[in-house]
Amino acid sequence: MTIAEALELAQKHLADKANSQGEAFSLLESLLGKSKPELVLSRSKLLTKEQVKTLKTWLERRTAGEPLQHILAKAPFYGLELMVSPEVLIPRPETEVLVDRALQQLRKLAKPRVLDVGTGSGAIALAIKQECPSAEVWASDLSADALKIARENAKCLHLEVTFIHADLLTEPELADYARTVDVLLANLPYLPASDKAWLSSEVQHDPELALFSGEDGLELFYNLEKQAFSLLKKGSAGFFELDPRNVWQAYEACAHWSAREVFQDLVLRDRFLRLVR
Ligand SMILES: C[S@@+](CC[C@H](N)C(=O)[O-])C[C@H]1O[C@@H](n2cnc3c(N)ncnc32)[C@H](O)[C@@H]1O
Numbered sequence: 001m002t003i004a005e006a007l008e009l010a011q012k013h014l015a016d017k018a019n020s021q022g023e024a025f026s027l028l029e030s031l032l033g034k035s036k037p038e039l040v041l042s043r044s045k046l047l048t049k050e051q052v053k054t055l056k057t058w059l060e061r062r063t064a065g066e067p068l069q070h071i072l073a074k075a076p077f078y079g080l081e082l083m084v085s086p087e088v089l090i091p092r093p094e095t096e097v098l099v100d101r102a103l104q105q106l107r108k109l110a111k112p113r114v115l116d117v118g119t120g121s122g123a124i125a126l127a128i129k130q131e132c133p134s135a136e137v138w139a140s141d142l143s144a145d146a147l148k149i150a151r152e153n154a155k156c157l158h159l160e161v162t163f164i165h166a167d168l169l170t171e172p173e174l175a176d177y178a179r180t181v182d183v184l185l186a187n188l189p190y191l192p193a194s195d196k197a198w199l200s201s202e203v204q205h206d207p208e209l210a211l212f213s214g215e216d217g218l219e220l221f222y223n224l225e226k227q228a229f230s231l232l233k234k235g236s237a238g239f240f241e242l243d244p245r246n247v248w249q250a251y252e253a254c255a256h257w258s259a260r261e262v263f264q265d266l267v268l269r270d271r272f273l274r275l276v277r
Pocket of ligand 1: 122124189211
């Protein structure tokens with residue numbers, strides 16, 4: 001089978017996906033270690049038997065609903081290529097907006113201190129460190145398995161981030177650090193438990209610990225907000241990603257902060273909350 005035939009086969013299998021051509025190229029790029037232009041230029045080159053076998057297995061997994069990122073074991077985030085596994089949430093493009101907004105604030109400071117709570121693959125913490133190398137960045141997660149992936153990503157990207165295993169800010173060393181930070185970010189689980197019945201087949205592949213947050217989706221946010229309010233220093237800011245369905249409810253509950261703002265994601269849905277201590 002030639003590269004051109006393999007691309008055609010992949011596109012046919014993935015016909016029901018929104019971006020079947022893009023996905024077909026991603027699979028072939030990963031399988032053959034070639035860029036998209038290289039694939040196009042070597043369309044008549046033959047795949048080995050082993051490569052054809054792997055491609056067919058990948059296409060079966062994808063057709064069965066497994067996310068492309070799990071098949072490729074990687075996901076892009078803020079210009080970084082992150083390793084992902086079923087133990088971590090696949091980083092989403094909307095979270096890049098949260099990073100953007102935090103960076104606007106961080107770039108005004110000489111040596112900012114940053115904390116990413118519920119880091120998963122390390123996406124937010126690593127993007128911040130990459131974009132703002134003078135920052136001291138710590139990141140935490142309740143999942144030891146997620147932290148393993150985050151640490152591995154930091155190592156591969158040569159980015160220095162301190163990782164802590166903790167339930168929100170309850171770990172003493174993390175609480176001490178939180179008292180000194182300029183910016184805290186959190187994309188914690190925010191789906192209401194009732195959403196379990198409606199999950200798309202792709203979201204079903206994300207770990208449950210990364211998705212649900214009590215009956216209304218706000219349980220973890222409220223717990224973190226309380227802890228952050230008592231620990232953060234005056235003038236520091238918290239940036240939170242929330243469910244557009246309840247971000248204004250969270251906003252209403254945070255009138256005791258010095259300033260608060262809801263801002264929008266890439267498709268103009270109100271999704272994020274910024275709180276100033
Ligand atoms: C929605 S995922 C987000 C991951 C990552 N921040 C991102 O944006 O891709 C939420 C993360 O919060 C972690 N988490 C859940 N409950 C937690 C808790 N009580 N304390 C710290 N982390 C928690 C999960 O393990 C998961 O990695």
